Each structure stands twice: as C-alpha cells, then as structure tokens.
Amino acid sequence: MASDYYALLGVDRSATPEEIKKAYRRLARQLHPDVNDAPDASERFKEVSQAYEVLSDPQKRQVFDRGGDPMSGQRGGGGFGQGFSFDDIMDAFFGQSSQRGPRSRVQRGQDALLRLEVELAEAVFGVTQELKVDTAVVCEVCDGSGAEEGSQPVTCGTCHGQGAIQHVQRSLLGDIRTARPCPTCHGFGSVIPDPCRACDGEGRVRSRRNLTLTIPAGVDHGTRIQLTGEGEIGPGGGPAGDLYVEIQVRRHPVYSRTGDHLECHVTLPMTAAALGTTLDLPSLRADLEEHEGPDAITVDVEVGTQSGEVVVVRGEGVPRLRGIGAGDLRVTVVVETPDKLDDEQRELLQQLATLRGEERPEARLGATHRSVFGRIKSAFRAAGE
Structure with missing residues (x-):
C-alpha cells in the first residue's frame, strides 16, 4: 500500500x-x-x-x-503478457522507454569552481577570507516558479501533460511506438503562459553573493575546498549545487614548500661556517596580519659546517592537514668564499694556511663521495689484510 x-x-x-x-x-x-x-x-x-x-x-x-x-x-495491458508491454522490452535492452512522463521543472543546479590565490603563509597556517561569488540564485519575484505573480503553469495543449509526443510506425514486427519530447513544452508537460519578467521564466537570476571561507592550515597548491549547497541554484528554484574553491599558492621570496616541510637557503661567509654561528631567520608566521609566536626562528650553525649541508629545525614546517604536528624547516647553508682580499686579510689567511699545513694542499679525489663499488672494494681489501 x-x-x-x-x-x-x-x-x-x-x-x-x-x-x-x-x-x-x-x-x-x-x-x-x-x-x-x-x-x-x-x-x-x-x-x-x-x-x-x-x-x-x-x-x-x-x-x-x-x-x-x-x-x-508495473504496467498494465497489451503486449507480451504478464503485465509487460513492448515498451518494457525496449527499456530492458536500450535503457530507455517511450513512456517516461513529463520531466520536472525543478532540477538540481550545477557545481561551480572558483580559483583563489593566497599567500604561502595563509596556506600554511590557515586564514579566513571573504569571497564574492557570481552565481544563480532563486528569483525573489516568482519564488522560483518562473510564472508571473497571480499566474501558474498550465497543461500543455499539444501533449496534454504527457511531456512527449508518440509516433507509431508500422513494421514487419507490428506497430513500433516511439516518443519524442514535446516541441511545445520541451518535455515539461506544462507551459508558462505568463513568464516572470525578472527571470524570463527560469526561476533564477544571476547575483553576486558574499561568502566567508575558512582555509584550514596545511592546504597546498591545487587543494580544493568543497562548500556544499553554495553553487548554482537549479532551474525552477531547484536545490543548489556545490561550490569548489581551488587554492592557488603564490611564490614566496624566501621560503618554498616540499610536502610538509619548509625550505630556504642561507649564504654564510667562510669564517662563520668554520667557527659556527647563530642565525635569526624571519618566521613565515610574521607574514600574517594576526599571528601568535615570535617573529624570528633561531637556527644554530655548528662549527665546521660545509657548503650544501642542511640544518633542520624540528616542528617549524607546515602543519599536517590530516594529522598531528607539523613538518620541519630545512635550511641549506651556502658557504661563500671571499674573492676580494686586502693585504692584511691575505696575510692572515696565509698564516692560517701555514698553521694548518695547507700551503700546498693535495686534492682529495672521491674521498667524500665514493661509489658503492669503491666502498665494497675497500672492504674486501681490508678483509684481506
């Protein structure tokens, strides 16, 4: 029942x-x-x-x-017995039937896509932004009906509310019935004799809306944020689709991102790399208008740091979008060799070279980065001795 x-x-x-x-x-x-x-x-x-x-x-x-x-x-009458008609057989084979009835004027709206550029700090630590979105909204004049006030849709006189016009064609197998959408009502089964002037009978109009978007900490370039029901209102005032906001992250002059880690390069003079030093790097958080925590990050460069070495500061990277904690800050040290020396500086360096026995140094070929086969060969040689 x-x-x-x-x-x-x-x-x-x-x-x-x-x-x-x-x-x-x-x-x-x-x-x-x-x-x-x-x-x-x-x-x-x-x-x-x-x-x-x-x-x-x-x-x-x-x-x-x-x-x-x-x-x-179930369908009654005619056909091949047991309550089936020729239309049921066609539906089983071709996935469509000539008897579907009029389609509703109320349909779901389309999804919409909006691309939003943000700064690296905003993507890393999250931010709230106001968006202006141009989409279709319900017509306030007709409340989505598409008809002028005081009127309403009437049954189509061509298809008599069926939404389709049937055609019968004779063949060796008998009469074959086909249906096509009614050209008068376009398949709706009704027509609007007096359409709403504000929306031309669509039941919706274009309008600019303001939305508040919360960008979570840790989003990356290309991340899409779904706002359910904030897309296009459907024809006839139907349910709205969804709005997808695709994040586009601008380049930062200092920091770059790899996964959950932040990376940067620091150039140090030769003396600072040899003696060790402490650096204060500007925090990425300082780029935000409102932020918590210090404006600088302390980085300890150990004595004897070589050019190309990476100093890791734990937990100062990108907060994990779907996890706990954050990545690291990786600082690559570039040691700068002086190319202009005055007489006093040259004399001091010559004294240092004499103290270290490096007046005529011998080049160490492959001492730092030996191949796998070289290490295996050395291991066998040591075992033989």
Missing part, C-alpha cells in the same frame, strides 16, 4: 501543482541531509521526494487518487 503522499507534503488532496511545489521546496530545505543532522532526516527527505515525484506527475497522481500505487513499477 502506497504512503499518503498528501500527508507527507502537508497539503490537501485538492492542492494545486504550485501549492505542491511550494510544500516540497519548504520540506526539502528543512530535511536535506546537508543541513539537517537528525537520524531520520535522510529517510524523511527520501519520502518527501517520492511524494513530490508522484503528486507533481499528473498521471501518477491520478493513479494514486484512484487507490493505486504509482511507484509499483
């Missing part, structure tokens, strides 16, 4: 199509799972949607009013 679809929508049995549509839209907004987290919201939303599917279809509504079940999926 079918449910009482009128009771589900809260309308009388004599309700007009416009009253049924308004009741459905009101309940759909209340019960949609994206806005209602009640345990039974999803099931009630399905029931309300099914009720609207039946009562918005003239044929299904007529079957229901006579005590039948329009959602039983």
